[in-house]
Amino acid sequence: MFPLNIRIGFFLAVRALRRASLWTTGLIIFVMVLTFLNLVVISGILVGLLQGAVDAVRTEYTSDVIVSTLSDKSYIENSPNIIAIAASLPDVEGLTARYAEASRLEAGYQTRKASDKPNIANAYVIGIDPREEDAVTGIAADIIEGEFLAPGDYDKIVLGNYLLDQYIPIDTPGLATLDNVGVGSKIRVHVGDVTREVTVKGILKSKVDEIALRAFMVDSQFRSIIGRNDGNVDEIAIKVEEGVDPRDVRDALLLRGVGEEAKVQTFEDAQPQAFKDIIATFNMLGAMFSSIGLVVASITIFIVIFVNALTRRKFIGILKGIGINGRAIEISYVFQSIFYAVIGSAVGLALVYGFLVPYFVANPIDFPFSDGILVAPLEQTFFRVGLLVTSTIIAGYIPAWMIIRKNTLDSILGRN
């Protein structure tokens, strides 16, 4: 059984809470819920903004493992061999090989007078197998106008939205975009010395720069434009089976010597350092805001318990006078604080996991560089619940201790 003081403390706390004003109790719990949300949601959304971006890059661009050109090479040597190796790994669900070449896109040349400013944009043109690409990254779903490429399309191109003036959210100096181009427009693609006139088949919209700033053509035709017949590609995105750690696939490829001819990275390795830095910064900011919230909640509880104990000082004196242990009275206040913190956290947990997380999954925050979600890992959340409860216990214990330790008779008589 529990020690006597704890039992008596519980006895007193239950009755104090039961007879307390509903308004006061409700208000205190409300403060605790807000604190909990502050603790979990602020950093959760900050991190979630970035997590949304990380997730998007992974699904739309790198997939789980990305094999790319070594920095001193202009393409992946021995590509067919590498593709064969990757495809033969049991954990690989699918892959897509891409040709990439820096190009200049030109529009409006049909009517342009010599004195007009040329209507051009610089872009990587990517040659893909439309079926394989869509199977791995699902970017066909990002089409907002026209249609995605189909195998066998000839002289057709799909443009990322950042290449088009009308889809640039803000006027960015230095970023040349195509003016007055839509589905059906004819534009020229200049790659090296080769120029081809193609028709815009569709427009892709993505918050991932690597997609939004690219143009896509069917690989079979693109190979002939860039004059590459050896089957060597520039990047290979590999999707692994559900539940497989991408690192295992990366290591399997490296083990088979793929690292000699190409850079092999998991989606995490490929994240720009800036991303990781921003996530760390946001986590720190979140922790800062959370600490402030924690301090506010602690002060709230401190004041509530202090005022409560002060107005009941006479009764505390009487309790001690008739022989109730001061410890038991202190514990009764600790129980009351725990009650507020636990109920507050429980309501907060229900709100976060029952409402907010699913809500943000269904309605992500529309941020320029990502679709923000609410990231609230259970483990971290429960750590914060623990933090809240602990600080509340301390914040409740101190004022109770301050008043209970006062002289018994002084308390009974209301003397100082």
Added chain:
Amino acid sequence: MIEVRNLKKTFVNGEIETPVLKGIDLKVADGEFIAIMGRSGAGKSTLLYQMSLLDEPTAGEILVDERYAHSMSESEKVQFRLSEFGYVFQDYALLPELTALENVALPLLMKGLGKMLSYHQARAALEKVGVGHRPNNLPSQLSGGEQQRVSIARAIAHNPKILFADEPTANLDNESSHAVLEIFRELHRKGQTIIMVTHEEEFATEAGKIVRIDDGRIVSVEADR
């Protein structure tokens, strides 16, 4: 049983010293019912607090059950008050959020008695003082006289050696005062030691001994008239 020797109490407030008890000698035997009387400000309450171990005297000795009070630690005093003493205050001093029954049962629970036994004894104490029919009322749902009887029940439920009462009838009407006095008389008849402070001659005559105090000294002791 309880003995006070040359007891002095002086309150010090900065520069000002207020001598309130100036040398009190008093012996209370088991089973005695003592009334302490005197005009307002004479030091009656102060004496009661010293004897009941709620306060510490400036000088002199208090012997309870052959133990010197000054040799007891604070927690020993708390334990002593819990198991050996019972208190009735002028303003009832019941906990507002506890029912009558819970108020009475609390010291029993604190003594480590089981819940069943505590509530059983508490109920018996309430019956004894005639408020057994309202066990689940909060103090605010009881009359002053009923509250004072609940507070007496709390003071006697654990069969204390000594019952201390500081003007237990001061806030009550005549009828309730008589009821309270009747309870005291009955307790005394069964052997309860009682030390009661009162203003009223009429009630003091119930006691076996009247101790009169003035200006911090005992001026007369009238025994068994």
